[in-house]
Amino acid sequence: MAYKIKASDCTACGACEAECPNIAISFKKGTYVIDPVKCTECQGHFDAPQCAAVCPADCCVPA
Amino acid sequence: MDNVISLDGILGLGELKAPDTAPPASAASGCSSSSCGSSDGPADMAPEVWEKVKNHPCYSEEAHHYFARMHVAVAPACNIQCNYCNRKYDCSNESRPGVVSEKLTPDQAIRKILAVAKEIPQLSVIGIAGPGDSLAAGGRNTFATFEQLQKKAPDLKLCLSTNGLALPDHVERIAQYNIDHVTITINMVDPEVGQHIYPWIFHGHRRWTGLDAAKILHERQMLGLEMLTARGILVKVNSVMIPGINDEHLLEVNRQVKARGAFLHNIMPLISDPAHGTQFGLTGQRGPTAQELKVVQDACEGGAKLMRHCRQCRADAVGLLGEDRGAEFTIDRIEAMGEVDYDDEARRSYREHVEAERAGRAVSKAAAKAEVQDSVGAQAAPILIAVATKGGERINEHFGHAREFQIYEVGPQGATFVGHRRVDQYCEGGSGDEDALDGVLAAINDCTAVLVAKIGGCPSKSLQAAGIEPVDRFAFEYIEESALAYFKDYAGRLSRGAVSVRAGQDAVIRTGALTALRA
Numbered sequence: 001m002a003y004k005i006k007a008s009d010c011t012a013c014g015a016c017e018a019e020c021p022n023i024a025i026s027f028k029k030g031t032y033v034i035d036p037v038k039c040t041e042c043q044g045h046f047d048a049p050q051c052a053a054v055c056p057a058d059c060c061v062p063a
Numbered sequence: 064m065d066n067v068i069s070l071d072g073i074l075g076l077g078e079l080k081a082p083d084t085a086p087p088a089s090a091a092s093g094c095s096s097s098s099c100g101s102s103d104g105p106a107d108m109a110p111e112v113w114e115k116v117k118n119h120p121c122y123s124e125e126a127h128h129y130f131a132r133m134h135v136a137v138a139p140a141c142n143i144q145c146n147y148c149n150r151k152y153d154c155s156n157e158s159r160p161g162v163v164s165e166k167l168t169p170d171q172a173i174r175k176i177l178a179v180a181k182e183i184p185q186l187s188v189i190g191i192a193g194p195g196d197s198l199a200a201g202g203r204n205t206f207a208t209f210e211q212l213q214k215k216a217p218d219l220k221l222c223l224s225t226n227g228l229a230l231p232d233h234v235e236r237i238a239q240y241n242i243d244h245v246t247i248t249i250n251m252v253d254p255e256v257g258q259h260i261y262p263w264i265f266h267g268h269r270r271w272t273g274l275d276a277a278k279i280l281h282e283r284q285m286l287g288l289e290m291l292t293a294r295g296i297l298v299k300v301n302s303v304m305i306p307g308i309n310d311e312h313l314l315e316v317n318r319q320v321k322a323r324g325a326f327l328h329n330i331m332p333l334i335s336d337p338a339h340g341t342q343f344g345l346t347g348q349r350g351p352t353a354q355e356l357k358v359v360q361d362a363c364e365g366g367a368k369l370m371r372h373c374r375q376c377r378a379d380a381v382g383l384l385g386e387d388r389g390a391e392f393t394i395d396r397i398e399a400m401g402e403v404d405y406d407d408e409a410r411r412s413y414r415e416h417v418e419a420e421r422a423g424r425a426v427s428k429a430a431a432k433a434e435v436q437d438s439v440g441a442q443a444a445p446i447l448i449a450v451a452t453k454g455g456e457r458i459n460e461h462f463g464h465a466r467e468f469q470i471y472e473v474g475p476q477g478a479t480f481v482g483h484r485r486v487d488q489y490c491e492g493g494s495g496d497e498d499a500l501d502g503v504l505a506a507i508n509d510c511t512a513v514l515v516a517k518i519g520g521c522p523s524k525s526l527q528a529a530g531i532e533p534v535d536r537f538a539f540e541y542i543e544e545s546a547l548a549y550f551k552d553y554a555g556r557l558s559r560g561a562v563s564v565r566a567g568q569d570a571v572i573r574t575g576a577l578t579a580l581r582a
Contacts, residue, residue, distance in 0.1 A: 009151065011139070011150050011151055012139065012166070013139040013140040013141060013150065013195050014139055014140045014200055015140035015141060015142065015195070015199055015200055015265075017200070018140065018199075018200035018201050018203070019200075019265075019268075046268045046269070047268075047269060048269055048270070050268060053265055053268070053269055053270040054140075054142060054265040054270070056140075056141045056144055056150040056195070057150045057151055
């Protein structure tokens, strides 16, 4: 029940960080990462995982 | 003043002349400049608008000869996908919107701005143009940068560009930070057209696709535009011309944005190459030719005022339009400079110098135009000419060193700027490169003459063989006056049958890099 960011495709734009309702996304070693403990796939907040919905490079996927 | 002059290519060998005698105070009012109509000079806009744009190189065609801008790449996030943009592509040798070689934090951006402002006294504008959308991700980095900048260098004007999706949410803050100018990219006013340009948008916590996406984007763009103009913030609209998708539609875009108060409309050619990896690049969607672009731009005359001097700069461009000095100011070098003091003395004296220079121009342009009208009359058809210049409104570049040519349409109605054509330098280290020369010929193929500061024998012959007259007798003179003097001479030869009209040519728009520095 968590999403992850494909580091190879991530452009480090940071769009996901701003949208995550759980503050589960942070910038580490040149890319963004999702803390699987905090990620709820946005259930209870929104219809769809916000990181995946906003990612311009389509690199947020189910872990 | 000396160090101001030597700092940039605007003013060099024999180029700086004392301004002509000051004109009477009334010279700038009325239609005294031949720039009336398509370009934006003091003569054809309200005084309060001129005051806002006169030192803005992107908003004022005249100012782009004298003033520099700087884009800080603090906004990498985006909330929409455009078919002409590839988020994954990022290369320092590319020169096009959305491309940067390093992203900055707001703190890094401030250091860089202060360092550049010290080095380039022509700097007048700080813009945030991506590489994503300046208002995506809450616009946090954008506003953080502007907030600090307003305190540390209050003389620099602030502007930003956006796709408009998040704009209505941020108009309040834009006004709060004294952002005088906003650019919105509006490629359509009909969602039917828009669905072919935007595969998706992210709005209201969900991703929208197809017609719904284009409809929401359109409504938000129009709302944002109306909110800005209602507050007296100048709005420029950028449109990317995509042949077969929105080329004819841009006339309607022009009408609608004008009706909502947009001050300037900039129609840019699509940049499309399979190597860029954009959707349009991969599907083989082509960009327009120079003639196609000009036809659409000309058709929009009478609507919102057209902008024609756009260089489609990188989102981290630094310096005068057409001369990117971004590579001189990398983060490593900025960090190495240590603490940079804020000092606006050089910028102030440069601006005073420009004011003095400008004062003489209106009179001399009007005199040149009147002379042509007297001697040529209205019969002669206008022609296009190419000019090799590095700024200052003068013909001050060697043919072989030119990275771009500025194109002017000159006729009995005066000389107006049409656009610029980017080329490879013909002369690399002394000897000419024949391939590059072919590229130059293709880029200015629709011109009757090319005005240069200097030109060698071989390229001169090739130009003549192609039917383009090389002209170096106006070296270091002002462009508009020289263009009119040339036209007067040309019309005379035409009426004697010494030359024939060169018409029906098209030219190639080259969209390659413009990042390397002058040697």
